[in-house]
Amino acid sequence: MTDLAPHELRILVAVDRDRSFTAAATALGMSQSAVSHAVRGCERKLGAVLFERGRHGARPTPAGAQAAAHARQILHLLATLATETRAAAQQTAELTGPLRIVAFRSAAAHLLPGVLARLTARHPGLEPELRIVREIGRGTAGEVADGHAELGIATLDAATGQSPSPSLPGLLAGRLFTEPYALAHPVGHPLPRTLPLVDWDENCGSYTRDWWRSQDWIPAATVNVEDDTVTLSLVAQGLGMSIMPALTLLGAPPGVAVTGLGPQPPTRTVGYVTTPALARTAAVRELIRELRSVPAPTLAPSV
Amino acid sequence: MTDLAPHELRILVAVDRDRSFTAAATALGMSQSAVSHAVRGCERKLGAVLFERGRHGARPTPAGAQAAAHARQILHLLATLATETRAAAQQTAELTGPLRIVAFRSAAAHLLPGVLARLTARHPGLEPELRIVREIGRGTAGEVADGHAELGIATLDAATGQSPSPSLPGLLAGRLFTEPYALAHPVGHPLPRTLPLVDWDENCGSYTRDWWRSQDWIPAATVNVEDDTVTLSLVAQGLGMSIMPALTLLGAPPGVAVTGLGPQPPTRTVGYVTTPALARTAAVRELIRELRSVPAPTLAPSV
DNA sequence: CGGCTTCCATGAAGGCTGCTCATGGAACGG
DNA sequence: CCGTTCCATGAGCAGCCTTCATGGAAGCCG
Numbered sequence: 001m002t003d004l005a006p007h008e009l010r011i012l013v014a015v016d017r018d019r020s021f022t023a024a025a026t027a028l029g030m031s032q033s034a035v036s037h038a039v040r041g042c043e044r045k046l047g048a049v050l051f052e053r054g055r056h057g058a059r060p061t062p063a064g065a066q067a068a069a070h071a072r073q074i075l076h077l078l079a080t081l082a083t084e085t086r087a088a089a090q091q092t093a094e095l096t097g098p099l100r101i102v103a104f105r106s107a108a109a110h111l112l113p114g115v116l117a118r119l120t121a122r123h124p125g126l127e128p129e130l131r132i133v134r135e136i137g138r139g140t141a142g143e144v145a146d147g148h149a150e151l152g153i154a155t156l157d158a159a160t161g162q163s164p165s166p167s168l169p170g171l172l173a174g175r176l177f178t179e180p181y182a183l184a185h186p187v188g189h190p191l192p193r194t195l196p197l198v199d200w201d202e203n204c205g206s207y208t209r210d211w212w213r214s215q216d217w218i219p220a221a222t223v224n225v226e227d228d229t230v231t232l233s234l235v236a237q238g239l240g241m242s243i244m245p246a247l248t249l250l251g252a253p254p255g256v257a258v259t260g261l262g263p264q265p266p267t268r269t270v271g272y273v274t275t276p277a278l279a280r281t282a283a284v285r286e287l288i289r290e291l292r293s294v295p296a297p298t299l300a301p302s303v
Numbered sequence: 304m305t306d307l308a309p310h311e312l313r314i315l316v317a318v319d320r321d322r323s324f325t326a327a328a329t330a331l332g333m334s335q336s337a338v339s340h341a342v343r344g345c346e347r348k349l350g351a352v353l354f355e356r357g358r359h360g361a362r363p364t365p366a367g368a369q370a371a372a373h374a375r376q377i378l379h380l381l382a383t384l385a386t387e388t389r390a391a392a393q394q395t396a397e398l399t400g401p402l403r404i405v406a407f408r409s410a411a412a413h414l415l416p417g418v419l420a421r422l423t424a425r426h427p428g429l430e431p432e433l434r435i436v437r438e439i440g441r442g443t444a445g446e447v448a449d450g451h452a453e454l455g456i457a458t459l460d461a462a463t464g465q466s467p468s469p470s471l472p473g474l475l476a477g478r479l480f481t482e483p484y485a486l487a488h489p490v491g492h493p494l495p496r497t498l499p500l501v502d503w504d505e506n507c508g509s510y511t512r513d514w515w516r517s518q519d520w521i522p523a524a525t526v527n528v529e530d531d532t533v534t535l536s537l538v539a540q541g542l543g544m545s546i547m548p549a550l551t552l553l554g555a556p557p558g559v560a561v562t563g564l565g566p567q568p569p570t571r572t573v574g575y576v577t578t579p580a581l582a583r584t585a586a587v588r589e590l591i592r593e594l595r596s597v598p599a600p601t602l603a604p605s606v
Numbered sequence: 607c608g609g610c611t612t613c614c615a616t617g618a619a620g621g622c623t624g625c626t627c628a629t630g631g632a633a634c635g636g
Numbered sequence: 637c638c639g640t641t642c643c644a645t646g647a648g649c650a651g652c653c654t655t656c657a658t659g660g661a662a663g664c665c666g
Contacts (some may be wrong), residue, residue: 001309001310004309004384006655020614021614022614024614030655031654033654033656034653036614038654047389050388054599054614062392062395062585063391064388066387068384070388073380081369083307085370085373087333088351088365089351089365089366191468277380282373333623334627334642334644336644339646340624340645343644344623356644358642358643359633360641361642363645488647
């Protein structure tokens with residue numbers, strides 16, 4: 001049989017994480033030799049080299065990274081099998097266990113606290129862990145695909161409701177809400193359009209690009225920053241204006257005025273991303289249920 | 304360890320399907336005793352009764368049905384792990400074709416040879432072509448944007464990790480390392496600060512300008528040359544001194560002494576530039592992987 | 607350039623685990 | 637009451653995983 005045993009999965013994950021047979025072995029409380037034998041066994045079973053051995057430890061090959069990503073997912077499902085089976089035996093709907101969530105900053109700050117509060121109120125045994133991941137590169141969906149999280153909050157393609165990330169097959173996405181962009185500008189500034197536009201890296205622009213095209217003005221200049229909170233600070237200090245989604249604007253400090261962008265503002269769609277297998281687990285289903293019950297953020301009343 | 308092994312999962316699924324230990328055993332090609340032992344082992348690990356045994360076989364309890372459902376998912380994922388891992392290995396093994404790379408001179412001379420050697424060692428089918436492009440004007444990023452190369456080595460903005468070039472939209476940049484500048488001066492010269500500063504066109508100064516501002520001396524004169532190797536030659540012949548990045552100084556001829564610029568030297572950030580579409584191709588991904596494994600250059604010991 | 611250190615690989619030996627075989631107990635039907 | 641058909645149980649054996657003890661290769665450093 002070519003299946004990998006749980007202890008082998010654990011070893012793959014540890015080596016992938018520690019980039020070293022020796023470090024993985026001590027982390028797992030066993031000898032380096034055991035790790036070496038186990039990795040070799042995995043490679044024999046799979047017929048592929050999983051790690052490049054060298055002077056500086058072990059680097060995963062593409063095949064190894066792929067295997068480790070699956071291994072993380074499988075190990076979580078094995079743990080879920082145990083907890084959910086025990087729960088079913090006790091006839092109790094009590095959910096327990098860790099639930100790793102990744103989200104971009106504004107969702108983590110304004111969307112998830114309430115959701116997680118309600119979730120843990122109903123299921124005190126759940127241990128949600130929220131991690132902030134910037135929505136660039138493979139973004140939150142990549143974290144889910146790599147088995148680093150059970151569910152990710154991501155920006156989705158508005159039309160298809162799928163993750164727009166480049167080819168992450170096998171992921172399951174669902175739409176939560178579509179929110180408008182709005183203009184954030186300093187309170188009381190007479191001519192906000194003359195200020196430089198502040199954009200931030202994650203706001204890859206694809207959502208607002210169409211809107212810009214239909215406008216008859218272009219900003220005087222553009223400044224790029226890394227973080228949306230920095231953007232808001234710059235705006236609050238009168239150093240610029242910005243086009244930001246409603247969720248981010250919920251955290252706008254005083255000094256930032258918000259103005260809608262008319263009847264057809266640009267929008268972005270926010271949703272969740274998980275795997276089909278995880279979508280069948282009780283914990284993830286409950287989390288999605290809570291997420292769905294959240295209303296779409298609207299523009300805060302202009303200060 | 305409470306995890307269920309793959310063979311145990313298979314047994315659970317078979318018993319759940321066949322409603323009988325005996326039938327499951329024959330279906331799996333093993334003895335009824337083995338199934339009995341295995342099921343008992345699962346029940347012990349999970350702490351729950353999974354099947355009701357009776358005269359007419361084995362009926363799954365709710366817990367057993369739950370466990371079997373998860374077991375099917377996990378077995379499917381284990382199979383997926385194997386096939387996708389093999390596919391990933393296959394894909395990287397079959398990498399072939401040309402791979403056009405542009406880089407500024409010092410990266411081409413000191414960074415890429417080792418990288419390309421390792422890359423072609425692992426993927427003999429790849430044919431990397433390295434072209435040197437001066438980092439002025441649109442630089443290497445422009446070559447990538449124009450489709451003349453798959454990947455460029457470029458100097459990036461230290462803060463954002465993006466290409467500092469004037470708005471080449473749609474390009475994907477990634478940071479590789481940040482290296483310090485250092486003072487290159489003739490060996491044995493008593494007063495290097497009295498020599499003229501040799502600057503070269505590519506060293507547009509933006510990286511070192513802040514540092515100069517904090518200094519209490521300014522060079523006697525400034526000479527501009529086209530090429531960093533010319534700069535080094537001038538220094539070696541005692542005709543000047545220069546501030547150059549570590550990567551360039553790796554090629555310093557004898558006669559050039561290198562001195563660090565203190566605890567907070569100016570630095571420049573070197574990275575790669577490609578397009579999102581190319582970043583998805585296996586060849587470019589592998590190249591980036593090799594690039595990332597290169598340590599940041601440090602100052603060669605002063606001769 | 608040679609020792610030192612730090613990686614991983616390898617082979618032999620021991621213990622654990624899972625399998626089979628043989629047998630026993632329980633329930634049902636004739 | 638007997639036969640049949642389930643599953644349970646215990647002993648023995650084979651295979652696997654781990655450890656121990658080495659060895660080889662590759663930097664690091666004087």
